[in-house]
Amino acid sequence: MAGLEVLISGAGIAGPATAFFLAKAGAKVTVVERAPEPRTGGQNVDVRGHGLTIIRRMGLEETVRSKTTHEKGLRFVDARDIARAEFPIDDGQGFTSDIEIMRGDLGLILYEATRDKVQYMFGENVKATSERSEKVEVEFENGSPTRSFDVVIAADGWSSTTRRVAFDSNKTHDSLKDLGQWAAWFRIPHQQSDSDWARWYNAPGKRMILLRPDNARITRASLWVMPSDDQMDKVAKQDVQEQKAYWSELFHDAGWEAKRVVEGMQQAGDFYMQKIAQVSLPRFSSGRTVLVGDAGYCPSPITGMGTTAALVGAYILAGELVQRPKEIGEAFRVYEDRMKPFVKTAQKLAPGAPSMANPQTQWGIQILHCFLGFIAWSGILKWMGPSFNPPATGIELPEYTFA
Numbered sequence: 548m549a550g551l552e553v554l555i556s557g558a559g560i561a562g563p564a565t566a567f568f569l570a571k572a573g574a575k576v577t578v579v580e581r582a583p584e585p586r587t588g589g590q591n592v593d594v595r596g597h598g599l600t601i602i603r604r605m606g607l608e609e610t611v612r613s614k615t616t617h618e619k620g621l622r623f624v625d626a627r628d629i630a631r632a633e634f635p636i637d638d639g640q641g642f643t644s645d646i647e648i649m650r651g652d653l654g655l656i657l658y659e660a661t662r663d664k665v666q667y668m669f670g671e672n673v674k675a676t677s678e679r680s681e682k683v684e685v686e687f688e689n690g691s692p693t694r695s696f697d698v699v700i701a702a703d704g705w706s707s708t709t710r711r712v713a714f715d716s717n718k719t720h721d722s723l724k725d726l727g728q729w730a731a732w733f734r735i736p737h738q739q740s741d742s743d744w745a746r747w748y749n750a751p752g753k754r755m756i757l758l759r760p761d762n763a764r765i766t767r768a769s770l771w772v773m774p775s776d777d778q779m780d781k782v783a784k785q786d787v788q789e790q791k792a793y794w795s796e797l798f799h800d801a802g803w804e805a806k807r808v809v810e811g812m813q814q815a816g817d818f819y820m821q822k823i824a825q826v827s828l829p830r831f832s833s834g835r836t837v838l839v840g841d842a843g844y845c846p847s848p849i850t851g852m853g854t855t856a857a858l859v860g861a862y863i864l865a866g867e868l869v870q871r872p873k874e875i876g877e878a879f880r881v882y883e884d885r886m887k888p889f890v891k892t893a894q895k896l897a898p899g900a901p902s903m904a905n906p907q908t909q910w911g912i913q914i915l916h917c918f919l920g921f922i923a924w925s926g927i928l929k930w931m932g933p934s935f936n937p938p939a940t941g942i943e944l945p946e947y948t949f950a
């Protein structure tokens with residue numbers, strides 16, 4: 548393993564986590580990140596089951612636990628802010644998991660844990676790759692000199708451009724399963740009605756507002772919509788001010804605390820919007836390029852499994868490469884075989900999701916509240932099992948030695 552030169556594209560969660568294990572085993576790791584610095588945006592992400600085991604194996608459990616949000620659970624509220632259904636944090640099977648951490652905090656913990664052993668290149672991205680004599684030659688977009696690597700790992704999220712560059716672009720386009728929903732995430736100032744509970748508010752027109760606490764008394768807001776046309780694809784290509792204007796127009800009349808949320812969005816410096824989609828590919832590798840995390844098997848934020856899948860993928864990919872540094876193709880094959888059952892579980896959606904949770908009419912919202920009220924009262928969420936909220940099972944986590 549020592550001396551293996553690895554390029555990882557993307558310094559989100561999967562990228563630094565893979566870098567952590569590979570660098571520990573002696574690989575020479577470079578991480579290239581398109582953003583000018585580590586990205587701190589986003590809301591709470593869940594670390595469940597095997598994800599937590601991997602955090603433990605990294606020796607980072609205490610650091611991660613010190614940053615959790617202490618969210619008490621999720622309330623579905625109506626326009627008068629009355630809770631119509633309440634799901635407290637329980638054994639990790641509910642909406643709120645045992646480890647709820649801000650995406651940015653987890654990203655920073657992983658970055659801090661790797662920055663001494665890994666070379667980070669911010670503000671850069673992969674332009675082209677070509678394979679020759681057991682090396683991958685990589686050209687960069689923003690002027691960094693061309694370099695050769697033994698392995699390229701694409702960890703650049705669900706819309707991975709490295710995947711497009713290294714895989715057949717027509718086929719990878721087909722790999723996106725559009726779930727028909729868009730979301731925008733941003734911070735807003737905390738106010739008295741924000742407690743340690745997350746609040747989920749449905750408005751007619753398949754609109755939803757989610758407010759969640761963080762660990763710094765700043766409220767994390769997200770807007771969700773299921774548009775009936777493809778206007779959002781165009782909006783996503785516009786600049787942030789135009790994107791905010793579009794979302795304001797969509798939500799200004801949504802009722803409840805929408806006015807305050809829309810106003811807060813205008814001031815937010817961390818606004819980020821994304822199509823809700825899953826990535827489903829027959830292969831996770833092509834030649835010496837391999838996919839990890841959302842780039843290979845994004846389950847989408849509505850499963851709550853993206854971060855756990857990224858951590859599990861990072862660990863298994865690094866573990867297989869460490870075991871077979873001279874048989875890259877075989878290492879990729881075993882990684883894929885081990886990951887596929889896990890990915891299948893992680894990508895399972897709740898029945899009818901996301902449509903059922905985002906009704907078109909006020910009448911539909913009332914039915915949803917009755918349904919959720921019954922589920923909360925009866926406690927059957929736990930019995931609905933993997934399809935409602937997938938536990939992090941599906942595979943045995945192998946034991947690898949990296950030192």
Ligand SMILES: Cc1cc2nc3c(=O)[nH]c(=O)nc-3n(C[C@H](O)[C@H](O)[C@H](O)COP(=O)(O)OP(=O)(O)OC[C@H]3O[C@@H](n4cnc5c(N)ncnc54)[C@H](O)[C@@H]3O)c2cc1C
Nearest residue numbers: 557559560561581589590672703704840841848853854857
């Ligand atoms: C800003 C942001 C906010 C998010 N907020 C939430 C949230 O609130 N809730 C939730 O469930 N999930 C959220 N996610 C997704 C969540 O982080 C992932 O599902 C999960 O953690 C898996 O992580 P990943 O590392 O595979 O992908 P990501 O976390 O998406 O990381 C991918 C990284 O690659 C970088 N990148 C993209 N393209 C390139 C390129 N061409 N070259 C180099 N680098 C590139 C991105 O800037 C990013 O840092 C968010 C992602 C981002 C980027």
